[in-house]
Ligand code: HEC
């Protein structure tokens with residue numbers, strides 16, 4: 001073999017090796033839509049239990065009964081399911097929820113479905129998790145309206161729940177406590193996951209998303225929606241200012257103007273800061289935003305593009321984004337769409353039907 005020939009063989013080897021290597025960076029710079037989505041989002045888990053917050057069957061069963069029992073409210077009119085209705089994907093279709101004694105809440109009701117995925121609960125994140133949320137809801141003036149925990153404990157005993165608590169928390173003395181009803185209702189909520197076409201797509205089923213939804217996903221990533229709405233909840237993992245580019249109320253017409261997380265922290269940096277909500281099932285949960293100020297999903301998408309990104313979307317972009325958001329609508333859990341059979345106990349003795357003894361102006365419009 002001549003030196004010349006050896007050189008040319010080596011040269012052609014180099015060409016063979018170098019060619020795909022040279023092509024590689026270009027390919028890596030353009031990952032497929034599925035690859036990009038896989039880096040930003042994740043499919044739903046089977047449930048949202050953790051080592052510290054497990055979901056034993058007896059605890060979930062108790063939590064489910066409590067979730068659907070209106071007799072626990074001060075006037076017997078309101079359960080969790082009143083404002084988090086199964087038919088409405090865990091919401092109530094009102095701009096702002098109406099609680100016991102017809103008291104209005106400060107905020108729109110987000111869905112309970114997949115809610116335990118989020119890093120905090122409530123629009124301004126003033127509850128750590130679904131357990132503390134549920135624990136305090138029973139004494140919230142504009143939710144269940146009970147005067148104090150002792151009143152709730154009396155109601156639970158009168159309604160025959162003592163044995164259910166003992167079964168749900170075996171070996172724990174004196175099981176009927178606020179922390180325990182929080183953990184029982186929370187255990188039930190940790191089972192409420194709604195796998196959707198987008199989850200099937202993330203698992204590799206490309207046909208699970210229609211072409212319009214795929215274009216919408218591309219836009220959602222491309223224009224920057226996913227810088228805030230990401231992770232397994234497609235949101236629910238951070239706080240951000242509502243109104244990055246212009247004041248949000250210019251676009252939503254909100255009245256009154258809500259200062260957001262500032263209300264809880266009094267830190268000027270938290271003015272107009274809200275939790276980035278999870279967008280799972282968002283197509284099923286109008287009206288939109290913390291005050292329910294926007295009626296349709298298309299309009300909510302336009303508002304977001306304008307005030308968070310400084311973009312005016314074309315009609316086609318809005319349609320595609322809405323098609324993508326529709327792919328986040330999942331299958332409702334069986335034990336959410338059916339109501340449990342509750343013990344046939346009469347209303348507790350301190351049940352107080354009738355008009356509100358504290359007129360509207362004097363009741364703090366605190367969160368439930
Ligand atoms: C009167 C209506 C009403 C009742 C009753 C009610 N909620 Fe809510 N719920 C709301 C509203 C309104 C919010 C938003 C509160 C806020 O952010 O200030 C909310 C927020 C939540 C959240 C947080 C969701 C998120 O994305 O941050 C969870 C979880 C929740 N409720 C579960 C429950 C459970 C469990 C019960 C029963 C123990 C209950 N709610 C009773 C109206 C209600």
Ligand code: HEC
Pocket residue numbers: 123220223224225226227228229239240241242244274275276277279282285287288289290291300301304305308309321
């Ligand atoms: C800078 C962060 C950020 C960006 C970027 C962003 N969002 Fe949001 N999004 C939020 C916050 C914060 C809220 C809650 C606003 C409020 O207080 O009501 C929200 C709320 C929403 C809602 C209403 C959800 C509900 O349940 O009421 C939708 C829909 C939505 N965003 C879609 C989008 C879309 C589509 C884009 C891209 C065009 C986008 N968002 C870009 C932070 C962001």
